[in-house]
Amino acid sequence: MDLDQLISRATGLTTGAGAALLGRLQSVRLPGVGTASAKDDPATAARRWRAVTVLAAPDRLADLPSPLAALGDRVETRVRPAPGDKGTELAARFRGPATDDDLGRLRQALRETKQLVEVGEVLRMDPRPHGERADTPGGRLLDGAVAASRKEGLL
Amino acid sequence: MRALTWTGVNQLSVEDVPEPQLLNDHDVILKITRTTTCGSDLHLLSGYIPFMRAGDVIGHEFMGEVVEVGSGVRNRRVGDRVVVASFVSCGNCWYCRNELYSLCDNSNPNPGITEGLWGQAIGGCLGYSHAVGGYAGSHAEYMRVPFADVGSFVVPDGVPDDRALFASDAASTAFTGVDLGGVQPGDTVAVWGAGAVGQMAARISALVGAEQVVVIDRLPERLEQARTHAGADVIDYSSTDVAAELRERTGGRGPDVCIEAVGMEAHSPGPQGVYDQVKQQLRLQTDRTSAVREAIMACRKGGSVFTLGVFAAMVDKFPLGAVMNKGLTLRGAQVHGPRYIPRLLEWMESGELVTEHLATHVMPLEEAPRGYELFKEKQDGCVRAVFLPHG
Numbered sequence: 001m002d003l004d005q006l007i008s009r010a011t012g013l014t015t016g017a018g019a020a021l022l023g024r025l026q027s028v029r030l031p032g033v034g035t036a037s038a039k040d041d042p043a044t045a046a047r048r049w050r051a052v053t054v055l056a057a058p059d060r061l062a063d064l065p066s067p068l069a070a071l072g073d074r075v076e077t078r079v080r081p082a083p084g085d086k087g088t089e090l091a092a093r094f095r096g097p098a099t100d101d102d103l104g105r106l107r108q109a110l111r112e113t114k115q116l117v118e119v120g121e122v123l124r125m126d127p128r129p130h131g132e133r134a135d136t137p138g139g140r141l142l143d144g145a146v147a148a149s150r151k152e153g154l155l
Numbered sequence: 156m157r158a159l160t161w162t163g164v165n166q167l168s169v170e171d172v173p174e175p176q177l178l179n180d181h182d183v184i185l186k187i188t189r190t191t192t193c194g195s196d197l198h199l200l201s202g203y204i205p206f207m208r209a210g211d212v213i214g215h216e217f218m219g220e221v222v223e224v225g226s227g228v229r230n231r232r233v234g235d236r237v238v239v240a241s242f243v244s245c246g247n248c249w250y251c252r253n254e255l256y257s258l259c260d261n262s263n264p265n266p267g268i269t270e271g272l273w274g275q276a277i278g279g280c281l282g283y284s285h286a287v288g289g290y291a292g293s294h295a296e297y298m299r300v301p302f303a304d305v306g307s308f309v310v311p312d313g314v315p316d317d318r319a320l321f322a323s324d325a326a327s328t329a330f331t332g333v334d335l336g337g338v339q340p341g342d343t344v345a346v347w348g349a350g351a352v353g354q355m356a357a358r359i360s361a362l363v364g365a366e367q368v369v370v371i372d373r374l375p376e377r378l379e380q381a382r383t384h385a386g387a388d389v390i391d392y393s394s395t396d397v398a399a400e401l402r403e404r405t406g407g408r409g410p411d412v413c414i415e416a417v418g419m420e421a422h423s424p425g426p427q428g429v430y431d432q433v434k435q436q437l438r439l440q441t442d443r444t445s446a447v448r449e450a451i452m453a454c455r456k457g458g459s460v461f462t463l464g465v466f467a468a469m470v471d472k473f474p475l476g477a478v479m480n481k482g483l484t485l486r487g488a489q490v491h492g493p494r495y496i497p498r499l500l501e502w503m504e505s506g507e508l509v510t511e512h513l514a515t516h517v518m519p520l521e522e523a524p525r526g527y528e529l530f531k532e533k534q535d536g537c538v539r540a541v542f543l544p545h546g
């Protein structure tokens with residue numbers, strides 16, 4: 001889809017639209033610019049292993065870290081050493097069907113697990129200093145995108 | 156406290172905002188003593204990086220005094236006078252351990268945005284839009300600095316504030332380009348852009364042994380600074396055929412290393428400039444690249460081109476054929492601050508690297524909107540406007 005089209009369509013001007021915009025950013029096709037490869041259908045995409053590489057020995061991931069443990073039995077995980085001394089690959093996926101919301105929680109859990117192991121804490125951002133947040137359509141769109149961005153992305 | 160906020164495209168205001176707090180164990184709170192404009196801010200101001208929210212505090216090149224220390228911080232004390240890297244780095248991920256600090260895996264809390272844009276998320280940057288974290292910036296009285304053991308550096312007593320300040324971003328960015336661009340003793344280096352970043356790239360190239368350094372811009376006062384303070388030869392591209400001039404000065408070879416320090420709003424005279432501007436404004440391309448194109452065409456065979464200027468997404472009319480057929484190395488990066496700041500501070504202390512002349516306009520934070528106006532329009536010889544949040 002054309003970027004302008006996407007932006008104007010998403011300018012339904014809600015924070016929900018911002019999250020949707022971000023969700024679709026990865027499938028943007030600019031005019032005349034694309035990739036040759038086929039795209040996963042949603043069912044295949046939902047079944048893919050989603051993985052982060054953690055700079056730590058595999059035994060640090062032996063006990064399922066809490067953000068992933070919170071997803072319970074619905075999720076299976078795979079731990080293996082990364083080639084070239086890059087640490088340990090931690091992958092996870094849902095055993096059964098998964099909604100977009102499920103996948104979002106899984107992305108966030110993987111990212112937080114990696115942070116906990118590598119730096120010992122998850123980065124916190126709020127409260128942060130800011131001035132007057134004018135209530136504009138663009139602002140609402142961005143608020144939605146930012147709120148979704150821990151759960152979105154290519155992971 | 157008072158802070159400079161972005162309130163809309165080309166609009167800034169100084170407002171009252173809440174003070175920052177320690178949020179993570181590795182944070183410190185800094186009392187900002189000096190904070191300055193960067194060419195990168197201009198891309199935010201003009202709306203080319205559409206991830207700004209009204210009320211965001213901007214600013215990422217700064218120094219200050221530590222006033223509060225998180226429980227996990229090991230090497231910083233209250234009272235330390237520090238300069239801070241503009242990008243945030245955790246120090247523990249594979250990228251940080253390999254000194255690719257701006258690529259940190261753990262410092263951008265909004266990875267979804269840049270993963271979608273670029274295929275992978277890069278690290279967070281202070282005061283530089285929600286795409287790279289949405290951190291509050293340095294144009295304020297106080298600021299939270301995460302992972303302070305990694306990103307902040309105590310300034311030696313012998314280094315004055317107006318020198319140390321530029322280790323934060325301009326000089327460390329320049330060093331990133333010189334180092335990863337592969338400048339070797341004896342090289343000829345050409346630098347596009349005579350802003351603070353370009354001037355620092357010229358000076359640092361000479362410090363690591365380049366034999367001939369040429370700086371390209373059109374603003375006479377900046378070219379004069381590059382000549383005086385970096386000892387560079389200069390070319391005014393508005394009156395000179397840059398590629399022809401470079402061939403003549405390099406025995407027909409072209410420069411060994413070409414460093415681009417201009418960015419996505421590159422100016423160019425003639426039809427190419429009009430074409431780029433129209434396409435950028437119609438959103439058919441997001442970036443204007445005239446300086447990168449020129450660098451690629453001018454570079455010697457087998458040479459290296461490094462883009463320090465910030466680009467957001469897609470470009471047009473890119474001379475890929477020249478890159479491939481001339482065997483060029485094309486590389487870019489955001490600044491890997493912690494890799495270079497210690498060495499920069501040594502050079503600053505020994506007097507080999509001076510930067511005070513970049514601070515052409517020093518003013519209270521309350522006047523920051525005027526400072527940005529001068530900086531954006533390059534009025535009154537402005538190279539950097541420096542703000543003093545505490546007078």
Ligand SMILES: NC(=O)c1ccc[n+]([C@@H]2O[C@H](COP(=O)([O-])OP(=O)(O)OC[C@H]3O[C@@H](n4cnc5c(N)ncnc54)[C@H](O)[C@@H]3O)[C@@H](O)[C@H]2O)c1
Nearest residue numbers: 194195328348350351352416417418421422464465489490
């Ligand atoms: N990679 C990083 O981490 C990083 C860090 C800081 C700044 N930057 C980027 O570096 C660039 C320069 O920063 P700055 O603070 O020096 O900016 P600046 O705006 O002060 O300077 C840019 C200079 O480029 C000149 N210029 C414009 N078009 C040109 C052309 N076609 N050929 C030659 N010169 C041209 C302008 O006259 C100006 O002097 C910006 O794009 C900025 O975003 C990158």
Ligand SMILES: [Zn+2]
Nearest residue numbers: 193194195324
């Ligand atoms: Zn900068």
Ligand SMILES: [Zn+2]
Nearest residue numbers: 245248251259
């Ligand atoms: Zn890191």
